[in-house]
Amino acid sequence: xxxxxxxxxxxxxxxxxxxxxxxxxxxxxxxxxxxxxxxxxxxxxxxxxxxxxxxxxxxxxxxxxxxxxxxxxxxxxxxxxxxxxxxxxxxxxxxxxxxxxxxxxxxxxxxxxxxxxxxxxxxxxxxxxxxxxxxxxxxxxxxxxxxxxxxxxxxxxxxxxxxxxxxxxxxxxxxxxxxxxxxxxxxxxxxxxxxxxxxxxxxxxxxxxxxxxxxxxxxxxxxxxxxxxxxxxxxxxxxxxxxxxxxxxxxxxxxxxxxxxxxxxxxxxxxxxxxxxxxxxxxxxxxxxxxxxxxxxxxxxxxxxxxxxxxxxxxxxxxxxxxxxxxxxxxxxxxxxxxxxxxxxxxxxxxxxxxxxxxxxxxxxxxxxxxxxxxxxxxxxxxxxxxxxxxxxxxxxxxxxxxxxxxxxxxxxxxxxxxxxxxxxxxxxxxxxxxxxxxxxxxxxxxxxxxxxxxxxxxxxxxxxxxxxxxxxxxxxxxxxxxxxxxxxxxxxxxxxxxxxxxxxxxxxxxxxxxxxxxxxxxxxxxxxxxxxxxxxxxxxxxxxxxxxxxxxxxxxxxxxxxxxxxxxxxxxxxxxxxxxxxxxxxxxxxxxxxxxxx
DNA sequence: ATTAGGG
DNA sequence: CCCTAAT
Numbered sequence: 001x002x003x004x005x006x007x008x009x010x011x012x013x014x015x016x017x018x019x020x021x022x023x024x025x026x027x028x029x030x031x032x033x034x035x036x037x038x039x040x041x042x043x044x045x046x047x048x049x050x051x052x053x054x055x056x057x058x059x060x061x062x063x064x065x066x067x068x069x070x071x072x073x074x075x076x077x078x079x080x081x082x083x084x085x086x087x088x089x090x091x092x093x094x095x096x097x098x099x100x101x102x103x104x105x106x107x108x109x110x111x112x113x114x115x116x117x118x119x120x121x122x123x124x125x126x127x128x129x130x131x132x133x134x135x136x137x138x139x140x141x142x143x144x145x146x147x148x149x150x151x152x153x154x155x156x157x158x159x160x161x162x163x164x165x166x167x168x169x170x171x172x173x174x175x176x177x178x179x180x181x182x183x184x185x186x187x188x189x190x191x192x193x194x195x196x197x198x199x200x201x202x203x204x205x206x207x208x209x210x211x212x213x214x215x216x217x218x219x220x221x222x223x224x225x226x227x228x229x230x231x232x233x234x235x236x237x238x239x240x241x242x243x244x245x246x247x248x249x250x251x252x253x254x255x256x257x258x259x260x261x262x263x264x265x266x267x268x269x270x271x272x273x274x275x276x277x278x279x280x281x282x283x284x285x286x287x288x289x290x291x292x293x294x295x296x297x298x299x300x301x302x303x304x305x306x307x308x309x310x311x312x313x314x315x316x317x318x319x320x321x322x323x324x325x326x327x328x329x330x331x332x333x334x335x336x337x338x339x340x341x342x343x344x345x346x347x348x349x350x351x352x353x354x355x356x357x358x359x360x361x362x363x364x365x366x367x368x369x370x371x372x373x374x375x376x377x378x379x380x381x382x383x384x385x386x387x388x389x390x391x392x393x394x395x396x397x398x399x400x401x402x403x404x405x406x407x408x409x410x411x412x413x414x415x416x417x418x419x420x421x422x423x424x425x426x427x428x429x430x431x432x433x434x435x436x437x438x439x440x441x442x443x444x445x446x447x448x449x450x451x452x453x454x455x456x457x458x459x460x461x462x463x464x465x466x467x468x469x470x471x472x473x474x475x476x477x478x479x480x481x482x483x484x485x486x487x488x489x490x491x492x493x494x495x496x497x498x499x500x501x502x503x504x505x506x507x508x509x510x511x512x513x514x515x516x517x518x519x520x521x522x523x524x525x526x527x528x529x530x531x532x533x534x535x536x537x538x539x540x541x542x543x544x545x546x547x548x549x550x551x552x553x554x555x556x557x558x559x560x561x562x563x564x565x566x567x568x569x570x571x572x573x574x575x576x577x578x579x580x581x582x583x584x585x586x587x588x589x590x591x592x593x594x595x596x597x598x599x
Numbered sequence: 600a601t602t603a604g605g606g
Numbered sequence: 607c608c609c610t611a612a613t
Contacts, residue, residue, distance in 0.1 A: 497607065523601060538601075543607065546604085 317388065357389035364389070500535060502544050507564055510541055511548070511571050519545065519579045548572045 329341055358365045358375075362385075365375055377386055502510070513529040522538035522545075530536040551559050552569035 499607070520602070522603095540607075542602075542604095 315386065359387035359389060361385040362387070497535075501562055504562070504565060504568070506530075506533070506536070507544070507548065507568055510544060511568050511575065514545060514579070515571065515575045518582065519576065545572075545576075549576045552576075 329338055333341075360375055360377065367375075509529040510525065513525040517524050517528065522542045525541050526536065526538040530541060548564070548569070549572055551564060552572045556563075556566075
């Protein structure tokens, strides 16, 4: 007998096929195709790829073999990067490294790695010479304990020639143009979805991580997405976690099986897909002045013609910096392991997607609809004032929130990783763009960790400040992004995800899905309504539902956070009531059936 | 891999 | 959000 289950939405649940889990189709994400940050992703994917490769090639090195876990806490910090001071060579810009106070004879030697000056290290270097990833240490890291002078980390990007030309009549994130960008991928990847109601809430400024497709109330009977092959797909993991906890960092010493590690990393970072796709793709956005070349970078090729209106603004992204990262490594760690650590930290940072910020004279331009000329960037001489930032995808409003107090360490941890982690881009002079293309270079300098820094030395990290921000004396593990110790502590393995409050839109989608699917099918809920929100795992959805039920059960005065419309809360309670009752019925039936069998 | 529930 | 136990 078929029991028809109906909810007030009128949906016939019996029409929803529920295959055994083992036969359920695995679903590919479509989300990435609609990512308007493609160019930035590509750029960084290319970079991350280089870093990864470099790391892999050197990863036969071992972790420290000393039993004493001396650690170097390396803090890679972003600082001011919006100037374009020329420089002669990177060697001339290695940071100072002074030792920690000798009196602090702890096992922790903390170094703060700050950016090199934001100079165009590769200024006027031929494109072909821009490459070579090298993480150079003037001294062996092991020796940096108390005499850290001249310890500098250089991560140099190779190969990729990243150029960017943007006609000034095109606004950077003009939705109308963005849509052009998206169309190509949407058509290719969404296919059968196009006829369904699609909800893509990807706000440019805020809450842009809410991206999912919501299906129409018709509840398409074959709502399970079809697997699609060949479309672009960037997914850190099925669960949207950049670091699937302990699985990312298994020790490679034992077997030295790089391939195994590489596979793991592919899972961890989804990098391989990136590279594979960027390498083989040559997508032209000819009318928009952007060309993604086969190397994954941005090139100025084929976009030399000026648009009808106004002059072209030719830009070349020359370098950018790694934002603040905390890395903890043993003193006995090898250089190779340090490379790997830096790479992993950077990859983790980028893993969540990035956004582009545009800065004019150091100030962020928020109006995406203004043209460049309207923004005052039509003149060549103004280009010096233009800067780009790469912002974490989760950053709503990437302001610097570096706290001056250390009262809330865990909050600071998340903040420094998620909100301070802007990666500014340095633009070279427009005159050089044709001749030299663009090189992307990572460079940091090591600066001492000082826990006893004076208050007036503590300057907020801001885009206008070149100040080296001291690292508060936090627990190293609190900020450790990448574990490297021989015996990784749990705290080193796990970086708590940043809190991402559900938007009302998301709540609505969740409620809607649960209304139809019930409270015990979170995987289906995920697939149905949050498949493109990689950061929302089905556990997240389950948890959110739990809190929603709780929220709906308490008085409005007791509720906190962004208010959820009462209407939604009512639906939450209704659905919760319905499904809990429904489950009871089912259980009852099962029990009855079981009893019948027994009898 | 999912689900359920406590922390 | 995290973690774990149980499927």
